[in-house]
Amino acid sequence: MIKVAGMYKCYKDVDVLKGIDFEVRKGEVVVVIGPSGSGKSTMLRCLNRLEEPSRGSVFIEGTDITNPKTNINHVRAEVGMVFQSFNLFPNLTVLENITLGPVQIRRENKLSAMKNAENLLEKVGLSDKRDVYPGSLSGGQMQRVAIARALAMKPKIMLFDEPTSALDPEMVQEVLQVMRTLANEGMTMVVVTHEMGFARDVADRVVFMDGGRIVEEGIAEQIFRAPIHDRTKAFLEKVR
Ligand code: ADP
Ligand code: MG
Numbered sequence: 001m002i003k004v005a006g007m008y009k010c011y012k013d014v015d016v017l018k019g020i021d022f023e024v025r026k027g028e029v030v031v032v033i034g035p036s037g038s039g040k041s042t043m044l045r046c047l048n049r050l051e052e053p054s055r056g057s058v059f060i061e062g063t064d065i066t067n068p069k070t071n072i073n074h075v076r077a078e079v080g081m082v083f084q085s086f087n088l089f090p091n092l093t094v095l096e097n098i099t100l101g102p103v104q105i106r107r108e109n110k111l112s113a114m115k116n117a118e119n120l121l122e123k124v125g126l127s128d129k130r131d132v133y134p135g136s137l138s139g140g141q142m143q144r145v146a147i148a149r150a151l152a153m154k155p156k157i158m159l160f161d162e163p164t165s166a167l168d169p170e171m172v173q174e175v176l177q178v179m180r181t182l183a184n185e186g187m188t189m190v191v192v193t194h195e196m197g198f199a200r201d202v203a204d205r206v207v208f209m210d211g212g213r214i215v216e217e218g219i220a221e222q223i224f225r226a227p228i229h230d231r232t233k234a235f236l237e238k239v240r
Contacts, residue, residue, distance in 0.1 A: 007056030140171025
């Protein structure tokens with residue numbers, strides 16, 4: 001589903017990504033961990049071209065999205081993204097937040113977009129919130145709406161950038177539960193998170209980044225029990 005080869009990202013004279021090679025198979029859940037500033041968000045953002053890699057290629061289902069001829073709106077519709085900061089439209093109701101993309105970008109008919117949005121709200125446990133504005137929701141509820149909104153575009157891949165980092169502790173699990181369900185349904189997912197419990201239970205693979213590089217990757221059990229690199233060990237000791 002995703003193949004990244006020799007990807008670099010430089011801002012002016014700062015190298016943020018220094019040669020990333022990375023693959024994700026269909027239905028796989030990959031958790032990306034690493035210290036702050038290691039390039040996790042930048043890498044994720046390059047996967048749907050919110051950022052443009054300075055060098056290298058990013059293939060999504062065989063399409064090179066770094067090719068200027070690639071329709072980037074099409075790519076963004078296939079690759080959903082959920083951010084730490086929800087980014088809901090405050091002046092639209094929950095339902096309108098979810099139907100906006102499908103109607104405006106996917107040109108879906110309004111009624112079917114509404115039906116789908118209602119199903120998604122049920123899935124994330126928020127059917128009773130369809131007509132309220134985001135301002136009246138808790139952080140956990142907002143994030144679940146953000147997930148529903150991303151899913152409404154019928155993406156083939158979901159990217160999550162620290163989806164629970166801005167939440168009060170009691171709301172973390174309700175969001176992780178929605179993500180677990182999604183993973184169980186076979187969604188291809190790349191998740192940047194510090195939730196090691198989630199990584200252990202849900203990840204097929206864990207990738208540890210540091211200094212703009214992938215230092216180590218492997219199955220979660222192996223990375224947590226017996227990390228090979230000292231930097232991985234040091235990081236895991238801090239977050240455990
Ligand atoms: P992480 O998500 O792992 O915390 P980021 O990808 O956000 O890391 O950032 C990696 C590095 O890139 C940091 O040193 C950050 O300061 C730098 N960086 C990120 N975005 C920009 C930008 N737009 N301009 C310059 N430097 C940036
Ligand atoms: Mg980040």
